[in-house]
Amino acid sequence: MKHLPLFFDLAGRTVVVVGESPAADRRADLARSAGAEVSRVTAATVKIxxxxxAAAAFIATGTLEGDTAAQHLAKAAGVPVNVADRPELCDFILPAIVDRDGVVVAISTGGASPTLASILRGRIEAALPERIGALAKLARTFRAQANALIPDPARRRGFWRRLVEGPAARLVLAGDEAGARRVALGELDAVRRRMSPVGIAHIVGAGPGDPDLLTLRAAQLLQEADAILHDELVPAAILGRARRDAELVLVGKRKGSVGLAQADIEAELVRRVRAGQTVVRLKAGDPFIFGRGGEEVEALRAAGLPVSVVPGVTAALGCAASVGIPLTHRRLASAVTFVSGHGADGREVTWPRLAAQSHTLAIYMGATEAASVRDRLLDAGTAPTTPVAIVENGTRPDERVSVGRLSDLARIAATHTRGDAGPSLLIVGEVAALATVADQPLLAEVS
Known part of the structure; x- marks a missing residue:
């Protein structure tokens, strides 16, 4: 190791910056951000x-002569010095820095490749949660209490590990700092009384099927979960991103098949969280778009248990993008409505409003209701020639899309309702004509 990484407390201490270059300005700003009192000096006037x-000196005059002269003066005064872009003149170097509200990561290649350090910084920034600084503040809030109430070092370490990795941490990262404090207080009391603390449930959207469309937070939670209660429609490729020892529990069902009742799913979530587990309820698409995630959140809150929600790419967005359909378009569609095909009997859907021009319909679970959807829209005044698209297994390797006109919707949908068919999304509106269909010309279904 060429350089020893150290973090200096510069609050209230003097840092000298020599030079008037942009590099000098950046170093002055960096020192101020650490609480230092910055003294700016020009190369022409600098003296010992x-x-x-001073606690440290930064030199960036822009010339070798000016940098060397100022460096000699700083060394004579016994002050550690950094000279911009001249590692041979430096006592210390500046790392690439990731600063998340007090959580600081420094990356250095010892001056060998600043570009590599910058690339690594970008990757670390992408991996670190945006609110990680709030988690550090939460830990600081409870440090004195934990040290006083948990004298045993091993149990105290267990408490801190759970605090920064468990339910309280996830609530902080989700923006619920008040909820996190309540959970932390409960866990602190449970540890003190040698009780088992409660866990947490995360209602997570798995997206339309492509594992690369998982959010960063969803991917992180799959690696942290003790148990994953997943829908039937969540593909194996996404479940394969879970922690190896996580328990995978199938709780969903396809339309028309027998599965676990919603009340039973909610009861299982409550049971596992009360037992101290970190549970991911993994739902295809987005939990709050026809996913019944709201009901599960209500059940957990009613039980007084911590819960967070991680949105996913819902099917309408993922499937439409995958086949090149913009759900809104300046010339073709100024509004889009997500609707469930289960409402095709008219009790849940006001079809005349949906039949308006310049309106895109994204119809979930609608392939088996295609005839009813067609008839309702035609009766409401939609033109029979209105373009439609059906996307089956959108974003997945076995994606299949059919295009046509509203008048032929039932016939087109028939090929997407066979026994082994995957989930299908119906898109109705002028934008459906923009679908990209491999080896199939537009509207070939009715040509």
Whole structure:
């Protein structure tokens, strides 16, 4: 290791910055961000007295002569010095820095490749949750209490590990700091009384099927979950992203098949969280778009248990994008409505409003209701020639799309309702004519 990484407390201490270049400005701003008192000096006026009593010096005059002269003065005053882009003149170097509200990560290649350090910084920034600084503040809030109430070092370490990895941490990262404090207090009391603390449930959207469309938070939670209660429609490729020892529990069902009742799913979530598990309820698409995630959140809250929600790419967005259909378009569609095909009998859907021009319909679970959807829209005044598209297994390797006109919707849908058919989304509106269909010309179904 060429350089020893250290973090200095510069609050209230003097840092000298020599030079008037952009590099000098950046170093002055960086020192101020750490609480230092910055003294700016020009290369033409710098003298040894400028450095006396300083904690550090940054030099960026822009010339080798100016940098060398200022460096000699700083060294004579006994002050550690950094010279911009001249590692041979430096006592210390500046790393690439990731700063998340007090959580600081420094990356250095010892001056060998600043570009590599910058690339690594970008990757770390993408991996670190945006609110990780709030988690550090939560830990600081409870540090004195934990040290006082948990004298045993091993149990205290267990408490801290759970605090920064468990339910309280996830609530903080989701923006619920008040909820996180309540959970942390409960866990602190449980540890003190040698009780088992409660866990947490995460209602997570798995997206339309492509594992690469998982959100970063969803991917992180799959690696942290003790148990994953998943829908039938969540593909194996996504379940394969879970922690190897996580328990995978199938609780969903396809339309028309017998599965676990919703009340039983909610009861299982409550039972597992009360037992201290970190549970991911993994739903195809987005939990709050025809996913019944709201009911599960209500059940957990009613039981007084912690819960967070992680949105997913819903089927309408993922499937439409996968086949090149913009759900809104400046010339073709100024509105889009997500609707469930289960409402095709008219009790849940006001079809005349949906039949308006310049309106896109994204109809979930509608392939088996295609005839009713067609008839309702035609009766409401939609033109029979209105373009439609059916996307089966959208975003997945076995994706299949059919295009046609509203008048032929039932016939087109018939090929997407066979016994082994995957989930299908119906798109009705002028934008459906923009679908990209491999080896199939537009509207070939009715040509």
């Amino acid at each position: 007295a400028d450095f006396r009593g």
